[in-house]
Amino acid sequence: MPRRSLPVKTRAVHKYPTPGYPTRPQALADPELLAENLPRTWRGRPEMAGAVVAFLALNACQHGSSKESLAESEVRLSGAAAPVFVHGEGRGAMGCVVVSPPAFLSEEEALQVIGEELEGHHLVLTQFDIPIEGLTFGQKEESWTSENGEFLSEVFDDPDRPAVTFTLDRATADGNVGVEFVSRKDYHDLGGPRNYSTVQGFDLLEISGRLSVDLGQREDGCYYGVFYDPMENYGRSNWMEPTHQMHATRADAKERSEELLRLQVRNFLTWLEGQGVL
């Protein structure tokens, strides 16, 4: 008999979502489920009808005492969200006094990168902009005050703006894997404070971390990946360059951001593998 060591390893799966279909007792708690969904070839055959009714009654007897419910919402699905993988600063500011502004990636550019990486592992994102019921973010405002020469920030709820329901950027057709790219555009909708002064700060990394925790608490069977814009900046020395050179340095910064984003996605793929999804 073999006594050799094998090149693949045993590895426990630490978290696995409850599958998105019921157990037998849950299913049979709804007497209609089977009776109302007869295979096509069974329908319209009188000799089958009697047999089906008799056997369904038998199923019901075997499992009738179960109190588990079929209702899909009651089939408990656990959720899982990957931690945010840190590649890139994800912080910065825009405004009149900022000398080294970040180069933001657009949603399209970022989702292109994410899609490419996932497709390399046969994960195709065919669902777009999926509202995630029950996950809302109150809108915040930030103001600065000066005390003894020191600037202090104060964040409070913005009374003029209603809470925003979170919309997931992309998911696979079966809803098993979902991704969100946290861009500059998302910042306020995800609870990042608005600043009505001439400088607006962005902390996409922190916002992403909070979003990942919220998604991880859901029980919908989806594996979520939250990525953020690394926000590579132009570099101070280049700021004074002529416009065409500035475009070039911005393009360089965006390229660096894309590479950092790719690393985030690759970490996510490794995490998915660890979860047994890949």
Next chain:
Amino acid sequence: MRCRYCYAPPHGGAQMSLETGRRAMELACADSEASCGVVFFGGEPLLRKGLIRDLVAYGQELQRAGRGRFHYKLTTNGLALDEDFLAFAVDNDILIALSHDGVQEAHDRHRRLRNDRASWSVLESRLRALLAVRPYASIMTVVNPDTAEHLHDSVEYLMQEGARYLIVMLNYDAQWNNASFRVLRRQLRRLGDSYLRWTRADRRFYLSPFEVKIASHVDGHCWQEKRCELGRRQLSIDPSGNIYPCVQFPSAGAESEWCIGDVRGGVDEERRSAIHALGQHKHDSCANCALQKRCAHTCGCLNWQATGRVDTVSPVLCRYERSMIPIADRVAKVLYRERNPVFLHKQYNAAYPILSLLDDGQTSTP
């Protein structure tokens, strides 16, 4: 045949006598009111058709005398499966499981004849003849690292030939590595897509990797209890009448620790219990695993085949389970959400096999 992955390759040419077979049957039914399953396997059991006929006749004799009840199954490579034996099998309700690895490229890689000739083309007519009388006959396909790339096409080919009951097993003893697993996983995903397509087309079939893993969730409350337990539910007997806890172990020989008795003296219960206890060993590596209730890591026979130890889980099995369970769950989730009638009845209606046969106008059980 000389299949390269055989776990019981021919050695010594020992043959079971009628007397040994009879004693085995008597022993099997001695303590049981229930119908005993007798599985003829080898080597190649159809090399001893006469013995099989005699033992089935003996089973009927015992039954008439009120000493036992039996049902039969036979696992064959199909080479000696002729019309005559098929008729006998149908008459006596013997279930036949045929070993077949699917498309020619996969099948001929390992399933070789004694002179190392390929066997696929010889089997074509046998496969069709079997499926013509027994569409629900089990077709058992073994996947090796070097045949994994053909898995999807092999299953599709067998389905096209009319097979409806497909058992797909990995050769856990083979040298799997990351690359071959990646290939396997891609194939399993493709199979998942085809499973969706076939189910949506109202096709009735059983495809073991999916059915077993879906059942591990659907019947999660009792799935582990239903599983085979080393040395408890099923024993294996070698040609000389020595008894072992499962099919892999006769190759260890009568002198080994795995021999737990013989048909004359009966089962050494102390030894059997010790082996059973070994099989119940809780694997440290699995203690914190979220899949442990759905995984076959408790199969001591399989662990022994792959690692040489009953109580050491096979890394190949682990990797396979981690790949297969999410794929099966994805497929099941989609079909459940669609309220696909064939899926719902197959997975949740205990009478589905019988109702399907009624629908088919078949009389034999799958």
